[in-house]
Amino acid sequence: MKIDSTTISQILSSMKDYNPVADELVGKVAQALIPVALVILAILMYLELSNANRLLAHEQGKMNTTIFMLVAWKYFVAFALVMTSSQIIDAIVWINSAIGWIIDKIITSDSSISMVIPEISGKLNIFQKGLIYGLQAVANFFVWTSEIVVKILIFMRFFSLYVYKAAAPILMSTYISDEWKNISTTYMRGFIALIIQGFVLVIIMKLYPAIVTNDMFSLVAEGTFTQNLAALFIVLGKAILYIIVLIGSQNLVKRWMGA
Helix, strand or coil: CCHHHHHHHHHHCCCCCCCCHHHHHHHHHHHHHHHHHHHHHHHHHHHHHHHHHHHHHHHHCCCCHHHHHHHHHHHHHHHHHHHCHHHHHHHHHCCCHHHHHHHHHCCCCCCCCCCCCCCCCCCCCCHHHHHHHHHHHHHHHHHHHHHHHHHHHHHHHHHHHHHHHHHHHHHHHHCCCCHHHHHHHHHHHHHHHHHHHHHHHHHHHHHHHHCCCHHHHHHHHHHHHHHHHHHHHHHHHHHHHHHHHHHHHHHHHHHHHHC
8 A cells, every 4th residue: 555645635636636627617517506596695685675674564663774784784795605606615625735735744754554465485385375375365455445445535525525616606695594504504514524534534644654553563473374474464454444544534524514
């Protein structure tokens, strides 16, 4: 398993750098949805003004400029959020990248996960060699899987980010309404969870090598056959635990955000 700077750069890249074509496409979708979001805002503003006017009439009052301006100001802020939704998404992604690069510079451990499949050492009988070769195949599979899991997580994260960016104008427009605010809140929690997952993956990838080099993986075995088994089980243990930690990062961040 190799944790290189290219993988870190992929995690911390902007949406445009990761896939310019996809970013351009979702940008066009978001732009096309802005008029729909503005219509939603206009309807919500009309309903709120109507309700306020009804309440004031019931209490022998009437709509005045101050009340109108308060409502209008709130919806002006919502208008600004809708119009700049794509830029807001890009800015938050950039903040994640900045945090991730800070973590990358701070955690500068030279430790690396030793997942090179060891060769058979010493003289073994046919049965012992068959068992060791079988374990080597299993170890190779899990080492390969751990590398694929990292790539899949990065892909899934950016795919979700593109979907969030495309739908941003519509979902941000509901934030201003007390009745529909929970839709926007859930949306933002999910988006922030994806952002946090970015630098959490960096922490895992930078911190895990230091952890697995401790006594937990220091196995002492006497004899050629047991030494071969111990070496292979060390590789298997590191690869399997690494996969579990990576996949678990999604649920960890979601629990933090209540998403």
